[in-house]
Amino acid sequence: MKVMTRLLAATAVAGMATSVSAADMTMKFGHVGAPGSLFEATAENFADCVNSSMTDKVEIQTFGSSQLGNDKEMLQKLKLAQMDFSLPSSIMSSVDDSFGIFEMPYIITSRDHMRRVQEEMMDVFQKAANDNGYHIVGLAENGFRHITNNVRPINVPADLEGVKLRTPNGVWRLKMFQEYGANPTPMAFSDVFTALQTGVIDGQENPYAQIASAKFQEVQKYLSITGHVYTPAYILASKKKFDSLPEDVQAGLTDCANQTQDFTYETAAEMESVLLKEIEDAGVEVNTADKAAFIEASKPIYKQFADEVDGAQEMIDTVLGLGQSG
Known part of the structure; x- marks a missing residue:
């Protein structure tokens, strides 16, 4: 039950964080995950980290359950500056062929394996995202399918x-x-x-x-x-928007995305046995x-x-x- 307690806590904190604040900038984070999903936990954890560490600068508001559109629509909305972050997964293979590597069956065997791929090849995926107008703020996961x-x-x-x-x-x-x-x-x-x-x-x-x-x-x-298939998820922003942010905000967002990846991996591993039952x-x-x-x-x-x-x-x-x- 530890994982469910954590999910409820993350949601409650995020709910408080999306109230009126004095932050200079409000940013929207959309995803397709339903309440109780790993996507929701990931988005809420990232928002909580940003909202608590950059209180006067950035407030992130989250919108799950496809409230801001499906994955394809949200990719377009990022470019149109109608939202600031999304959490795509498999659809990234339609953005650039490089992401198709994660569509190869059984190519990723564990989360530790995924971390090694990230360390070795992240430049490849970031360039692919950049070439198509996006910036990967950090990685999370969708999981083993x-x-x-x-x-x-x-x-x-x-x-x-x-x-x-x-x-x-x-x-x-x-x-x-x-x-x-x-x-x-x-x-x-x-x-x-x-x-x-x-x-x-x-x-x-x-x-x-x-x-x-x-x-x-x-x-x-x-x-x-x-x-x-193991599918990573991507905390994704528009490259144009991300590049326009002050350097300290970019750094803060990146740091929170890295912390969220650790949270997501631990939570996902715990969820597997609980949710299978x-x-x-x-x-x-x-x-x-x-x-x-x-x-x-x-x-x-x-x-x-x-x-x-x-x-x-x-x-x-x-x-x-x-x-x-x-």
């Missing part, structure tokens, strides 16, 4: 044959599930519950934190533990998929990524090599 559906338990890729599966708006996730035999459909996260409830789609894939907070367990029969207790049938079968079926996706994206093979080799470190 698993499949839920109403058709059958998924043990091997062939079990996905014909399953109508929602995916985020990322080209490589779409290709991956097509390769596995599913019928993937890109859809905004805010639309998924109703689509599952009405049978427009059979299933979806997300980390436990997103599944439980969005209450997908109320409209899904099966959860298959696949862990097929919550999903099971709701009556969802849980099975552990054949990881080796999925890894084998993923080889064509790696080849396609390497063939189509400049420098992709080098990125693949670097990330896989860092997975063997430590």
Whole structure:
């Protein structure tokens, strides 16, 4: 219950922090996460850090549950200066091909592995963001993704044959599930519950934190533990806006983003066991998929990524090599 206590505390503090203040600058942080989600905890922790450490300079107000739009819309709003921060994840692969590396199945094996990739390759991802008008203030996470559906338990890729599966708006996730035999459909996260409830789609894939907070367990029969993709999340700003901020504000925001990453990783690890039980207790049938079968079926996706994206093979080799470190 420690993790739930922490989430409630973070939300309560953030609620107080978004009251009227004397800060010079008010900044909006939007995300798609529902109450109780890891996204909410991440945004609230970042806002609390900034609001308490830069009281007279910056006040961050948070807006969850897609209040400011879906991920695609918020990316546009950042550039239009209609909001200041968002928390995209998989959709970043549609911003620049470099982020597609995190769409490769089973390429990230742990949070420690992700930290090593960050230390080694952050310049690559920051340049990719900058080239497209964005600035990565810091990294957080969405997490290890698993499949839920109403058709059958998924043990091997062939079990996905014909399953109508929602995916985020990322080209490589779409290709991956097509390769596995599913019928993937890109859809905004805010639309998924109703689509599952009405049978427009059979299933979806997300980390436990997103599944439980969005209450997908109320409209899904099966959860298959696949862990097929680990998706980082990005505390993202407009490059133009971030560059225009005073240097001390830039430094403060960056420092808080780094602190939030530590919080997010610890919270996410705790949430996994708690939320899996919550999903099971709701009556969802849980099975552990054949990881080796999925890894084998993923080889064509790696080849396609390497063939189509400049420098992709080098990125693949670097990330896989860092997975063997430590």
